[in-house]
Amino acid sequence: MYELIQITDRSYYVESPAKIGLVRLEGDEVCLIDSGNDKDAGRRLRQILDRSGWKLRAIYNTHSNADHIGGNRYLQGQTGCRIYAPGVECAFTRYPILESAFLYGGYPCRDLRHKFLLAQESAAEELRPESLPEGFEIIPLPGHFFDMVGYRSPDDVVYLADCLSSRETLDKYQIGFIYDVAAYIRTLETVKEMQARMFVPAHAPAAESVAELAQYNLDKVNEIAGRIVELCAEPRCFEDILQKLFEAYALEMNFEQYVLVGSTVRSYLAWLKDTGRLAAVFDKGRLLWTASV
Numbered sequence: 001m002y003e004l005i006q007i008t009d010r011s012y013y014v015e016s017p018a019k020i021g022l023v024r025l026e027g028d029e030v031c032l033i034d035s036g037n038d039k040d041a042g043r044r045l046r047q048i049l050d051r052s053g054w055k056l057r058a059i060y061n062t063h064s065n066a067d068h069i070g071g072n073r074y075l076q077g078q079t080g081c082r083i084y085a086p087g088v089e090c091a092f093t094r095y096p097i098l099e100s101a102f103l104y105g106g107y108p109c110r111d112l113r114h115k116f117l118l119a120q121e122s123a124a125e126e127l128r129p130e131s132l133p134e135g136f137e138i139i140p141l142p143g144h145f146f147d148m149v150g151y152r153s154p155d156d157v158v159y160l161a162d163c164l165s166s167r168e169t170l171d172k173y174q175i176g177f178i179y180d181v182a183a184y185i186r187t188l189e190t191v192k193e194m195q196a197r198m199f200v201p202a203h204a205p206a207a208e209s210v211a212e213l214a215q216y217n218l219d220k221v222n223e224i225a226g227r228i229v230e231l232c233a234e235p236r237c238f239e240d241i242l243q244k245l246f247e248a249y250a251l252e253m254n255f256e257q258y259v260l261v262g263s264t265v266r267s268y269l270a271w272l273k274d275t276g277r278l279a280a281v282f283d284k285g286r287l288l289w290t291a292s293v
Contacts, residue, residue: 001015001016001017002014002015002016002041002044002045002048003015004022004048004052005206007157007197007198007200007206008153008155008156008157008197008198009024009155010023010024010153010154010155011023011024011153011155011157011198012024013159013200013206014036014044014045014048016036016037016041016044017036017037017067018034018036018037018067018068018162018202018203019034019159019200019201019202019203019206020032020033020034020035020036020041020045021033021034021151021153021157021159021200022048023133023136023153023154023157024054025057025133028053028054028055029054029055029056029057030049030054030055030056030057031056031057031058031059031060031133032045032056032058032059032060032075033059033060033061033062033151033159034059034060034061034062034068034069034161034202035059035061035068035069035070035071035072035075036067036068036070036071037066037067037068037070037071037115037116037119038070038071038115038119039070039071039073039074039120041070041071042070042071042072042073042074042075042078043074045071045075046074046075046078046079049079055079056075056079056081057081057082057133058081058082058083058084058131058133059072059075059076059081059082059083059084060084060127060131060132060151061083061084061085061086061089061093061124061127062086062141062148062149062150062151062159062161062162062202063085063086063089063144063145063146063147063148063149063161063162064085064088064089064090064092064093064096064098064099064145064146065099065145065162066096066099066115066116066117066118066119067116068161068162068202069085069093069096069119069122069124070115070119070120072093072119072120072122072124073119073120073121073122074120076122076123082125083122083123083124083125084124084125084126084127084128084131085124085125085126085127086126086127086138086147086148086149087126087127087146087147088146088147089145089146089147089148090124090125090126090127092146093119093121093122093124094121094122094123094124095121096118096119096120096121097113097118099117099118099119100112100113100117100118100259102263103117103259103260103263104259108259109255111255112255112256112259116256117256117259127149132151133154134154135153135154136151136152136153136154137151137152138150138151139151139152139158140187141160141161141163141187141191142180142183142184142186142187143163143178143179143180143181143182143183143184143185143186143187143188144161144162144163144176144177144178144179144184144187145162145179146179146180148161148162148163149161150163152196155197156196156197156198157196157197157198157199157200158194158196158198158199158200159200159202160191160199160200160201160202160210161201161202162177162201162202162203163184163187163188163191163201163217164188164191164201164203164204164210164213164214164217165203165204165217166201166203166204166205166213167213167216169203169204170216170217170220173251174220174224174249174251175224175245175249175251175261175264175265176217176220176264177260177261177263177264178221178264178267178268179263179264179267180267180271181221181225181267181268181270181271182271182274182275184221185218185221188214188215188217188218188221189214189218191210191211191214192210192211192214192215192218193211194210196208201213224245224268225268225271225272225277227245227248228241228245228265228268228269228272228278229272229277229278229291230291231244231245232278232289232290232291233290233291234290235281235283235288235289235290236288236289236290237286237287237288237289238262238265238266238269238287238289241265241269241289242258242261242262242265245261245265246261269289273289276292277291277292278290278291278292279291279292
């Protein structure tokens with residue numbers, strides 16, 4: 001773990017729970033794409049930089065989930081590097097309590113205020129095209145989170161953030177986190193057609209082609225959507241739908257799974273309603289979801 005893997009002359013990634021990109025710039029300067037899940041990840045990255053004689057110029061965050069920004073504060077404090085994050089992700093990076101509050105839908109209890117859902121705050125700046133080193137490209141990848149992006153390095157390596165889960169992860173957990181289902185489907189369709197020298201997804205193996213994996217992720221989205229519609233053949237409340245999905249996929253309920261899968265299921269319900277496959281009715285103080293006739 002935390003092994004530095006070289007892809008091209010300039011582009012690397014660090015093998016970690018969420019892969020971290022590293023690209024060499026001018027002279028001894030480098031930039032990172034994300035920073036890992038906590039202060040310890042930051043320390044390990046600092047050790048890699050020190051061993052290689054590299055100076056960290058900037059961290060370019062793909063999005064603001066805690067496992068991608070957790071090393072920000074430590075590295076910024078140690079090196080004085082700048083941190084950039086796109087759109088709404090910048091606010092979440094500066095004020096990480098927003099992630100756990102958003103997932104829970106209110107002030108999160110202590111069980112949700114830990115490093116896996118609540119990173120330390122860092123002084124992020126909003127990502128703009130002029131913030132990037134020469135030759136870099138921002139790739140919009142919305143869906144998994146609000147304004148998630150990927151990056152294409154000058155030597156054509158694409159860092160794909162969280163838009164793809166590995167087959168093993170999907171087979172084990174079944175319901176991957178999604179904020180905006182419609183946007184996520186569009187992103188997967190775009191990624192299927194994308195070409196690059198190498199792709200580096202954060203939670204799947206680096207590969208020269210990811211079209212097959214993108215389709216596998218897309219098929220899983222459609223499977224889950226279909227299962228939800230089937231469950232709603234009779235009117236059901238959200239908690240009932242969630243329970244049935246946990247039973248169907250043999251998932252273990254805890255606070256983290258409740259908010260991560262629960263938030264995702266709400267996103268599916270919203271998308272299915274907007275696309276006319278589900279209807280919502282209010283009955284005796286409950287919101288019920290039912291398949292459209």
